Amino acid sequence: MDDLPDWLPGWCVDQLGDEPVGVLFERRSISAVFGLRLAGGRDVVVKAREDDGRAASCVAAQVRLAERGFPCARPVTPVVRVGALAVHAEESLPGGELLRGDSPDVAVRYAGVFARLMAELAEVTVAPPLPNPRWIRWGHTDPGLWPAIGFLDEKDQSLVPEYVVDAAYRARKRLLAADLPCVLGHGDYEAQNLRWQNGDVWVVHDWDSLAWQPESALAGAASATFANASPTTLAPIESSDAFLAAYQEYRGRPFTEEEQEIAWASSLWTAAHNARWEALHGTAPVSLDAVRAQATERLHRANA
Template identity: 75%
Template sequence: MDWLPSWCREHLGAAPAHVLFERRSLSAVVGVRLNDGREVVVKARQDEGRAAACVAAQARLAQRGFPCARPRTPVAGVGALAVHAEESRPGGGVLRGDTPEIAVRYAAVFARLMTELTGVSVPPPLPNPRWARWDHAGPGLRPSIRFLDEQDQSAVPAHVVETATRVRKRLLAANLPCVLGHADFEAQNLRWHDGGIQAVHDWDSLAWQPEAALVGAASGAFANASPPTLAPIGSSAAFLAAYQQFRGRRFTEEEREVAWAAGLWPALHNARWEALHGDRPVCGAAVRAQAAERLRRAGARPADLYGSCTSPG
């Protein structure tokens, strides 16, 4: 990141004096102390055209008092990267566990998050994040991810492929409006203090999908740290029930089925990743154990027809 010093001087008015931390995965995240004493976090990721909407939504939530970092700059291009800076929100701890009681605590935060986002108007942050992109327009089962697609796909277990096929068919058959929501609602992206939520991170992962799909994905992934897995069925059920209670409305039968289908999709993405990289099949084992019951609750029959998301209104 040799562009970082000049970027900070141009967009923040000060140069980095010290690097506090650095993390790299699908994006690069660097915490820096500037030479004027301010501490900020700079985020850089491949520019897919969605970053500006994500940062704008994050800024609106921060203005409303939602516990998230306040952006300090808009998104700016650096070559093929989309870059912005936000305030540093250190401290807090990860709430670990996947029991129904823990699930209800996470559901309360997710319900608050989704309620706040209903009042935020930004262009849809499309395309959706790759691990949530069951609604892609490509020809294959999964969205194109070059570094995964180039590997030997025969390593992926047949039950993972079959389950993903049924899940995607069920999700595409839904006729539900899309809304703005967080598509990476995992324990590793939240921080808690004294029993309450201190910060929700990773706003680059906003998505434009049916509410039930976003809630369902969160119900399966809320306990994820490293390595990720799939929450127990009883805990996902507790999450979904609590979310509806906190939001003050009951899902329709279609929404309930879509939620159960969407709860499998991130775990299927991770199970494929494990298989292609020769990792221990943590998600793969959870999918194998839970798929039949989750597919039943999703109404995900092999003969489901394809459909698509519709726009609100």
């Protein structure tokens, strides 16, 4: 409890009518996430992230999905600004297990959930949650190839291999040339953000990462990242292929040739973003090796 931000106990009293008496978990990444037990015995999850204007739309969409019966945590407060932060609370949905693996069979299972998720979001109307998450923000207007991310941009960019830069440049060029409508979709569809019980999906997390991009681009990104737990990597090409084929079948609509190409281009952009991160931080070259091995084929399929 002593490690909680000073503002959090009072926020809980104001917004939830109860004070926290225990910390179930705490995670800090792009957002700070606190699992709390309140004095009355209720468990909640409080999420705080930099207020960049996205949070209200993301939480509104999450509310609609929960109301429609989709397996996600139901928000129990609106988004409240606390200094430079956007904060909300949602119900706690513990339990379930990670579904690990990156085989085509596993890819098909993840594709089924993603197709259901996208079908539900097609019935939700909110203001586009812009700017898109940085790892899927190829449409930025910042100078240079990558979206402006201060703590990355200040590092030595010569550490990023030329093959990563080339892959990102060619994938982005193809993505920006597309003439496809944008839709609402999950922009961080990774194994670590889902839990399963008895063979079925139990809960999908991380609705802060909703994005506004073409449907095939969102599906393509998901086909690349569905197996990610830690560290992040890039699914095998045959598994991305299986994911995309299954997704189209579940949605009942085959992608056009352009959509197919955009799916493959977006799959490579997300991996290149992760590879750049690895290079700049000097961590194990997992995405770096995957981009080196797969970029040529994915660029070919993207017509890039």
